[in-house]
Amino acid sequence: MLDPLPDWAPSLTASAVALLVVDLVVRLTAIAVVPVNRRPSSALAWLLAIFFIPYLGVLAFLLIGNPKLPRARRRKQREINQLILDSTRGLDQVSTCASWPPWLPGIVELNRNLGSMSLVGGNTAELFGEYDESIRAMARTVDTAATYVHVEFYIMTLDPTSAPFFEALRRAAQRGVRVRVLLDHLGAIRYPGYRRTIRFLEGAGIEWHPMLPVQLHKLKYQRPDLRNHRKLLVVDGDVAWIGSQNVLDRSYNKRANIRRGLQWQDLMVRLEGPVVSGVDAIFTTDWYSETDELLESERPEVSPGKTPGRLECQVVPSGPGFEGENNLKLFNALLYSAQRRISITSPYFVPDESMLNAITTAAERGVEVELFVSEHGDQALVHYAECSYYENLLRAGVRIHRYPAPYVLHAKHMTVDEDVAVIGSSNMDMRSFLLDMELTLMVCGRDFVADLRRVEDGYRERCTELTLQQWMARGRGHVIKENLARLTSALQ
Template sequence: MEFIKNHIWQIIIVLNYVLALSAVVTVLFKRLNPTKTLSYIIVLLVFPFVGLLVYYLFGQEYRKSKIFSRKNVLNQSIVKRIQQELELDTKTINKVDDLLDEKSKLIRLLYNNEKSKLTVDNEVNLIKDGDEKFKLLLDDIKKAEHHIHLEYFIIKDDKIGTLIIDALCDKVKEGVVVRIVIDDVGSSITSKMKKKIKDCGIEMYSFMPVLFSKFTGQMNYRDHRKIIVIDGKIGYVGGINISDNYVNANNNRYWRDTHIRIVGEAVKPLQILFFTTWDFASDGEIKISKDYFPSYNGKGKMPVQIAASGPDTDWSNIMEAIFVAITNAEECIYITTPYFIPNDEIITALQVAARSNVEVKLIVPKKSDSWVAEYATNSYIEQLLEAGVEVYQYTKGFVHSKTMVVDDVFASVGTANMDYRSFNINFEVNALMYNKDFCTQLTELFNADLKDSEKLDYQKWKNRSKGTKTVEAIARLAAPLL
């Protein structure tokens, strides 16, 4: 005991490096991206204790693990029947081949990956900011008759959050079932509001609670999705969380974001996604009935495919869809993202597209809400400019949209950023639209954002200070851990 007392710090350091070396071996055998592997090794070996903490919080891998099983939902007879009914729509791929040309590869890719069906009977409204979304949403909530399901990364009980929660409580009094899944890291709801939610009859669960989690990697595998399903008929998906930050009337800084409202068959895949998350978060059984999947009797004919990815999927579906869209582009690629921290595959695809005379334009914020993410994003810009990609920095406020348009026939709106975390770690969902009119609308919105952006010049950007480049290089090294 005297020896331990006199050498306590040496013993702790040795123990740290024993654990660190064990973690290094584990990382090496995970077949991760080399840059990400090197980042973890450096952090583990160079920063005692801190390195282990970072690895504990961010380094665990659970893709394909049983803890994220979806079988409890997907094996239910009603869900199987809905999947079979949607299967019929997949056979209509030939009808849209003339429009999509090689882009039809996307449909087959997502179907082969996750049995993600193409639905053709849909109406889709493009929403350009939180003010517009919340106005539509509150109106839809008031008209709900059977159920309202929300799955959100961020819900706060500020002005807009309280307004929506009050509206949901009113619907419960009318006999409407309301279920909410919130991410425990992203959301911020006071104990008083949680009590109100419970007392009024809303069922709410936190996704992987941080303080009481049974798992390691507590900061990983967050539920970054923003899904609303109302009566199985109306669906919302996109980048807008429930917070005053997204309401420009309540915000000093202009917030540009994009969301969509879907009415039609594409709501059914969103409903199934919600149920799989609910099953995991509630850790209980739910009997799913046909009432959650009503038939669509409208006249909408927009082809929509829901792409979801996360630790419960075998493949990085959204990243692969983006990659295929870029590599098959012939005329133009327009991308808006708040965080551009891509993998090598996406960088190379964009460079090759630009050097093949495809018009490639990228909008990112000039001033991010995270300085590390801002410098990490900036570290990738020079190599894009050198290849001929046009890069714009949004200056009107903060652009949080996650959108993409390719050749006026393919568009993506969803929750996934162009970064490691969205591609490989978090639960994300994007809606893919194969429709010229919708692409035209999204392109017009993109061009409007260009007017509020500064176009970067390659030579000027290349000549930025060494100090700035050094900070960017350090942020880029940390990028795989962000």
């Protein structure tokens, strides 16, 4: 005769059944919810995380599973997009449309539909690739300000390297110029000197606001890794700066970086002409999003008779405030349009499937494609994810040039044939496509492309080219790290 069940057995059985039911409901719900409006690779990665580590997977999905900003911020973005469309239609008349390649008008229209910005002519652009000189040159631009200065950087920290720029801001404020500063909340607070920087701005009478602040104490939750990654400076609506560089020492003042001797290598561009109003409109958008103050009255009128140069430029904003992936669509359109040569520089190269196909297809149809990356990255996970794509690229015929340590090649730009270049804050990775607010500039003009090609020639002289034979000889441990990093990169 069997022994009777213990008194606690029925309750244990009921608990087990309840857990099984909850587990089943979670899995079925995940299958129904996770893939909605999400690329298949990302959906699969999230489902695997939820199925294999269900509690942690569900918690992570609830915290960072939504790649869009809150509805109120997206509504503001739509409002100001319409304002930009209404106020810049006349800028189309500035463009000369001279000597365009036949595929370019379609890309211009794509950018206009996605980001609300027109292509405008009559601009000049000057490149600055020396780190400290870029900061000093931006300071000199601020010293010319008579009306206003708009500053927006992912990271701004007062230190000996950046002090000339901060002192120029203080001088501008002291002579009555309206100085406004935006800096990313989490981007800036992670680096030494944040409190000192804020004290300086407030002591100088400079109005500043954190972008996308994390405000859990106000019960306002948004995905904390949705960040504003843009870098721009506008003075009086006459001069603008954009590019890849933040405002701090090129070691980023972190002990680990200093110990490794890491030095950031960046590229900035100084702009004059009608395109400056487009860059200023991006600042206006972000200022409105953070303060509810619309700076429409300060937007300068564009006069075709006062255009200083011959370059055609188009500002392309992107980020989780937009419905689509504006920068990714621009990059892919250019990759498929190229006929002769593509040169890409990106510090964090983690393409999605569509971009990987566009790049390898370009190489396989006979376009000369080269990629400039850092030999050693500052972020191990991203670096190994990037490395996981090298074999596919090399087999397709893409030439990979690795910039030597201890420098981190942080510049972000691309040249296509002899006609078109893009430069700005956007990396070619899924974070920049989906999670970060970015600013990209498309430039049509052979003179500027030639200038940027000379910068790329300088990279090539310093770089070591990676061959397929060398890459296939790497260790098995390296391959395992690449595979794991590539899997986590899909969790967007």
